Amino acid sequence: MSQRFSLSICFTVIATVMFLATARPAATETLPEISLAVPESTEERAYLGLEKKPGETFSLAEVDADILLIELFSMYCPYCQAEAPRINVLYDLALRQEEHDVDIRLVGLGASNTQFEVDHFRDTYDIAFPLFPDKSMTFYKKLGGEGTPGFLGVLLKEGQDPEIVLRQSGGFDSPEEFLEKLLESAGYK
């Protein structure tokens, strides 16, 4: 009897520890400072909610949105090329989240790409969201990039540090599922 009792206590304790370990809140990760040139395009400035002018710089934390999705890509990466049409679908789906009062904005950082290369990528795939060059890969390294394509979902809340809530190395098959994952990670689902 006493052996059974000990065993059940043991199971209970370990199961509780396992549950608590799994359910414990993950440590928050703040988005590092990423300073970019304000886009020349009026549409892109409006999309990001920027009132600054071209020639000035802005921080990604200033983007006027609830969730910011950063794509790490390269014009030279065949997987990023293959992913581009799916990202465009994701962009449209993300815009439609405004109907549910969730503003999602996308930006792309072209790892090791010049402005010319980023522009060529944009024109080739008709990408509507802002893309920025990261020739020296400074942003890629700051953001802890692990290959391209890669994604970081950032929760933006007024008065709080922008928090990285999602990291993904590699692409996705379904834009719908990826959007769900992003919304869940940010606590909107």
Next chain:
Amino acid sequence: MKPTAAIVLLTALLAFYPVHDAAAGGPVSRFYDYIYNPGDLKPVDSTLKVRVGDRAPDFTLPAISGKDVTLADFRGNANVVLSFIPAAWTPVCSGQWPGYNIVGDRFRQSDTVLLGISVDNIPTLYAWTEQMGELWFDVLSDFWPHGAVAAQYGVLRSDGTAERALFFIDKEGVITAVEVVDINTRPPLEVIFQELDAFDQK
């Protein structure tokens, strides 16, 4: 089961239990998992044997498509860009030709053929370029006699690999521009577009 044994078993289970989500996300591209990184290399390790204004040395090399490609066959018909890369399955090279794969229209607009050349053998080049998607340009093997064409142009390095180099050759077969870049870096796309513009102005 004795309580002690149960504790040992459960402790072992606990030790291997994932206590938090490891890197949320999908698979990392396998292609890049297989890339061998040789580290930083001597930027340039050869001496050019041709220069702008020279007639481009002729050659015939096997392509991964199975045909033989002869440079002289393009004379009078098309401009040619030779893209020498150091070696298959290395970092910068693996991110160079995939970029050229989305600029085919710009080459065609300037009546220009792109030939990718590597000192690797055909099976290696086949396996490597298959990971890049379907390339619109021919990839040629300068494997045997090893690096003979690279040596002819003066871009064969002392370790048997080639420089990262671009040769622009007009329809007359004359070299109009040469770019031998630091092997550790990729030539910016604008360099190619600039030379294609120059072809257009001839």
